[in-house]
Amino acid sequence: MKFFIDTANLAQIKEAQELGVLDGVTTNPSLMAKEGIKGQDKIIQHYIDICNIVDGDVSAEVISTDFKGIVEEGEKLAALHPQIVVKVPMIKDGVKALKYFSSKGIRTNCTLVFSSGQAILAAKAGATYASPFIGRLDDVSFDGLDLIASMRLIYDNYGYETQILAASVRHPVHIIKCAEIGADVATCPLSAITALLNHPLTDIGLAKFLADAGKK
Numbered sequence: 765m766k767f768f769i770d771t772a773n774l775a776q777i778k779e780a781q782e783l784g785v786l787d788g789v790t791t792n793p794s795l796m797a798k799e800g801i802k803g804q805d806k807i808i809q810h811y812i813d814i815c816n817i818v819d820g821d822v823s824a825e826v827i828s829t830d831f832k833g834i835v836e837e838g839e840k841l842a843a844l845h846p847q848i849v850v851k852v853p854m855i856k857d858g859v860k861a862l863k864y865f866s867s868k869g870i871r872t873n874c875t876l877v878f879s880s881g882q883a884i885l886a887a888k889a890g891a892t893y894a895s896p897f898i899g900r901l902d903d904v905s906f907d908g909l910d911l912i913a914s915m916r917l918i919y920d921n922y923g924y925e926t927q928i929l930a931a932s933v934r935h936p937v938h939i940i941k942c943a944e945i946g947a948d949v950a951t952c953p954l955s956a957i958t959a960l961l962n963h964p965l966t967d968i969g970l971a972k973f974l975a976d977a978g979k980k
């Protein structure tokens with residue numbers, strides 16, 4: 765399973781990259797706003813800065829909601845850097861745009877996927893990635909991991925090449941369960957990635973080894 769980091773914070777992206785386990789980055793307009801990145805020029809420069817830190821795919825989200833606008837915006841974003849993947853919302857014009865981008869060889873991430881039906885449309889339209897938001901489903905009392913499992917079954921049934929990009933990941937158990945089910949990618953906050961490191965028996969064991977190493 766690939767690990768993407770779900771942030772527009774350059775320091776956190778660098779930290780994850782230096783850990784050596786990072787395969788890409790996802791951003792969204794809320795994450796950009798959280799970092800105070802406003803205005804088209806600054807947003808574009810920020811995407812380029814992110815691409816220069818990581819080796820893998822970087823999702824850049826369109827904010828248009830009509831076919832023409834999504835296509836114009838997406839083509840501009842894709843032209844910024846070869847690592848850019850155009851993030852398109854799961855709406856009717858978004859599906860049409862996914863198909864268009866797919867025919868032009870522009871890679872896409874279909875965002876705001878909350879149901880298996882939406883996931884089928886994303887795959888049929890040729891999305892490179894489909895992003896089910898598991899944490900937000902959990903928030904409204906639906907098990908987000910059930911959606912990952914359903915998507916895995918459906919995509920495998922028909923050999924869809926769209927990759928399942930588990931999004932809205934909140935904690936390390938989400939990551940482990942996504943890996944068990946067979947998500948292709950999990951995009952996670954840095955805190956969830958580094959939480960995978962932790963085990964009290966590791967700390968106790970290391971303390972004992974170091975103490976014993978110091979004995980004569």
Ligand code: E4P
Nearest residue numbers: 770790792899900931932933
């Ligand atoms: C990533 O592509 C999504 O935009 C993101 O994971 C949403 O996460 P949130 O539900 O924590 O905002």
